[in-house]
Amino acid sequence: MPKVGKNMGNRFDVIIVGGGIIGASIAYELTQTFPEVQYLLIEKESQLGQENTAKSAACFRSAFSSTVNIKATRHTIEKLKAISNKRDIGLRTSGYLWMLGLPQLNKLQSVFEKIAGSGVDVTYLGPDRLAQKVPGLMIEPPSEGTKEFEGYINDPNLLPEPDFARFFKKVSSDRISVDTIAGGYFCGDCGFLEPSDLVDFLRSEIRRSKNGRTRTDTEVMEITYEHGRVEGVKLRNDERILADKVVVAASIWSNKLLAPHDLHVDAHPVMRQFFHIELSGESCALSDIPMVIFPGGAFMRSSPEGLMVGYAHHNEDEVERSSGRRSIYHSGLRFYLDLYLPGFQNLRSPNYVWGHYHTTPDDAPIIVNRDDGLATVCGCSGSGIMKAHYLGYxxxxxxxxxxxxxxxxxxxxxxxxxxxxxxxxxxxxxxxKSKWITEELVL
Ligand SMILES: Cc1cc2nc3c(=O)[nH]c(=O)nc-3n(C[C@H](O)[C@H](O)[C@H](O)COP(=O)(O)OP(=O)(O)OC[C@H]3O[C@@H](n4cnc5c(N)ncnc54)[C@H](O)[C@@H]3O)c2cc1C
Structure with missing residues (x-):
C-alpha cells in the first residue's frame, strides 16, 4: 500500500477526470473502501452525469455469455439494488424479453442455454406466452404490411439501406415484411433505472465523505508530468492541481487527454438514440411491459413519460455521427412497431434523446493502470451503466x-x-483476437 492521505489544498492522491457514471462510481468505491485515499473528481459540465450517462436508456441485464460480462453486471446490479433500498433511483426489475425470429432462435438457442447454465435467471417462452407479456402483440405480422406500410415503401424519405435492411425484409420491390416471432427468452434479473437519480445519490455520498471532493465547471486541458511520472493536471484557466495518479474516465473525450502520453485506447464514438413515446387511451396497456427486444434489434421499455423506443443494431453510418435523426422513428421504427403492435398504430414520439457509445472492438470496457501514474477506465460501449460499479470497484x-x-x-x-x-x-x-472478451449476446 503506497503512502496516501494527501489533500493539502491543491494536492491529492488521485484525480479522477470525468464525472459521468464511471468517474462517479470510481469515486464512490474509493470513499466506500479506501477512505484514506484523498481524491478530487473533476467535471467540465455544471453538474455530474449530464453527458452520455444522462442520455442513456439505462437498462441493465445480467444475461451475457462471457464470464467477465456476467461478473461485471451481477456485481453492479447487486450494488444498484442496495442503493435503491436507500434512495429511489427509479430502479425497476422489469425483466428483459428477447423475442426472436426463427433464424435468430436457431442461432441463439445454445447461447441462452449456456447463459442459463451459468446460473442466470433465463426462461424459454413459446409464442403464446410471449404474447401474454406484451398486450396486443402480433406474433405473425402481415407480410404485406398495412396501408401506411405500402405507402412507406414509395416514400422518398425512406430510411437509408443499412437501417432499412436491419428492420425490414424487402419481399419484392413494393413489399416489405418483418420476422414472425418463433419464440423467445425472458431474463428475470434485468430492468432499468433513472441514471440522473443514481448520479445524484453518488454525488451526495461523495459530498458527505471525508476523502472526496468534486469540482464542476472545470475542464482538464492536459495531464502534466515531472521526471517521467504523472504530476497532476492543468485546467483551462491554467491552474495546476497536483496528484500522484490521474485516472481519465472521460468516455469519448478520453483519447484527447491520453494520446499525448502514448496511450491511445481502441475505442471510438458511435451515435445512439432513443425516442420517447406518449401513451394515451388503449396504448396505456403498454405502460407495464418488460424491456422488449423485437427481432431485428428494436427495443421498447416503459418510462415515466410512457415508452422509450430505440434500436440496438450496429450501423457503420452511426460511427462518429455527431447528432441524432428524427427520421429513424418517423420513417422507420414507427412502421416496424405498427406491424407488431397493430392495435396501437402511429404511437407519437414528441422528442428523442441522443448521445454516444464509446465503443471498443469487442464491446467490453478498457481499464489501464500504468506504472507512471496514468490510468483510464473508458470504452464502456453500450453497457456503462450496468457495469459501472464493478469497474469502479x-x-x-x-x-x-x-x-x-x-x-x-x-x-x-x-x-x-x-x-x-x-x-x-x-x-x-x-x-x-483470442484475447478479446468474446460476447455472444450483443444487443
Ligand atoms: C442512447 C444511449 C443509450 C444507452 N443505453 C444504455 C443502457 O441501456 N444501459 C447501459 O448500461 N448503458 C447504456 N448506454 C451507455 C452508457 O450511457 C455509457 O456507457 C455510460 O454513460 C458511460 O459513462 P461515462 O462516465 O464513461 O461517460 P459520460 O457520461 O460521457 O461521462 C464522461 C464525463 O467526462 C466529462 N469530461 C470529458 N472531458 C473532460 C475534461 N477534459 N475535463 C473534465 N471533464 C471532462 C464529460 O463532461 C462527461 O460528464 C447508452 C448510451 C446512449 C448514448
Missing amino acids: LEAHALSGCIDRLPPEDKENLALMTNERFAKDEDGDYLD
Missing part, C-alpha cells in the same frame, strides 16, 4: 495499490480488460 483497488486484495477472478478480469488486447501489427491488423 476494480479501479479503486488499482488506484489504492491494492490489486492483491482482489479475489483471483476479479484480478483476472482486470487484466483481461487491458487495452493491450487490441494490439495491432504493422499492417493495422489485430495481433491476437
Whole structure:
C-alpha cells in the first residue's frame, strides 16, 4: 500500500477526470473502501452525469455469455439494488424479453442455454406466452404490411439501406415484411433505472465523505508530468492541481487527454438514440411491459413519460455521427412497431434523446493502470451503466495499490480488460483476437 492521505489544498492522491457514471462510481468505491485515499473528481459540465450517462436508456441485464460480462453486471446490479433500498433511483426489475425470429432462435438457442447454465435467471417462452407479456402483440405480422406500410415503401424519405435492411425484409420491390416471432427468452434479473437519480445519490455520498471532493465547471486541458511520472493536471484557466495518479474516465473525450502520453485506447464514438413515446387511451396497456427486444434489434421499455423506443443494431453510418435523426422513428421504427403492435398504430414520439457509445472492438470496457501514474477506465460501449460499479470497484483497488486484495477472478478480469488486447501489427491488423472478451449476446 503506497503512502496516501494527501489533500493539502491543491494536492491529492488521485484525480479522477470525468464525472459521468464511471468517474462517479470510481469515486464512490474509493470513499466506500479506501477512505484514506484523498481524491478530487473533476467535471467540465455544471453538474455530474449530464453527458452520455444522462442520455442513456439505462437498462441493465445480467444475461451475457462471457464470464467477465456476467461478473461485471451481477456485481453492479447487486450494488444498484442496495442503493435503491436507500434512495429511489427509479430502479425497476422489469425483466428483459428477447423475442426472436426463427433464424435468430436457431442461432441463439445454445447461447441462452449456456447463459442459463451459468446460473442466470433465463426462461424459454413459446409464442403464446410471449404474447401474454406484451398486450396486443402480433406474433405473425402481415407480410404485406398495412396501408401506411405500402405507402412507406414509395416514400422518398425512406430510411437509408443499412437501417432499412436491419428492420425490414424487402419481399419484392413494393413489399416489405418483418420476422414472425418463433419464440423467445425472458431474463428475470434485468430492468432499468433513472441514471440522473443514481448520479445524484453518488454525488451526495461523495459530498458527505471525508476523502472526496468534486469540482464542476472545470475542464482538464492536459495531464502534466515531472521526471517521467504523472504530476497532476492543468485546467483551462491554467491552474495546476497536483496528484500522484490521474485516472481519465472521460468516455469519448478520453483519447484527447491520453494520446499525448502514448496511450491511445481502441475505442471510438458511435451515435445512439432513443425516442420517447406518449401513451394515451388503449396504448396505456403498454405502460407495464418488460424491456422488449423485437427481432431485428428494436427495443421498447416503459418510462415515466410512457415508452422509450430505440434500436440496438450496429450501423457503420452511426460511427462518429455527431447528432441524432428524427427520421429513424418517423420513417422507420414507427412502421416496424405498427406491424407488431397493430392495435396501437402511429404511437407519437414528441422528442428523442441522443448521445454516444464509446465503443471498443469487442464491446467490453478498457481499464489501464500504468506504472507512471496514468490510468483510464473508458470504452464502456453500450453497457456503462450496468457495469459501472464493478469497474469502479476494480479501479479503486488499482488506484489504492491494492490489486492483491482482489479475489483471483476479479484480478483476472482486470487484466483481461487491458487495452493491450487490441494490439495491432504493422499492417493495422489485430495481433491476437483470442484475447478479446468474446460476447455472444450483443444487443
Ligand atoms: C442512447 C444511449 C443509450 C444507452 N443505453 C444504455 C443502457 O441501456 N444501459 C447501459 O448500461 N448503458 C447504456 N448506454 C451507455 C452508457 O450511457 C455509457 O456507457 C455510460 O454513460 C458511460 O459513462 P461515462 O462516465 O464513461 O461517460 P459520460 O457520461 O460521457 O461521462 C464522461 C464525463 O467526462 C466529462 N469530461 C470529458 N472531458 C473532460 C475534461 N477534459 N475535463 C473534465 N471533464 C471532462 C464529460 O463532461 C462527461 O460528464 C447508452 C448510451 C446512449 C448514448
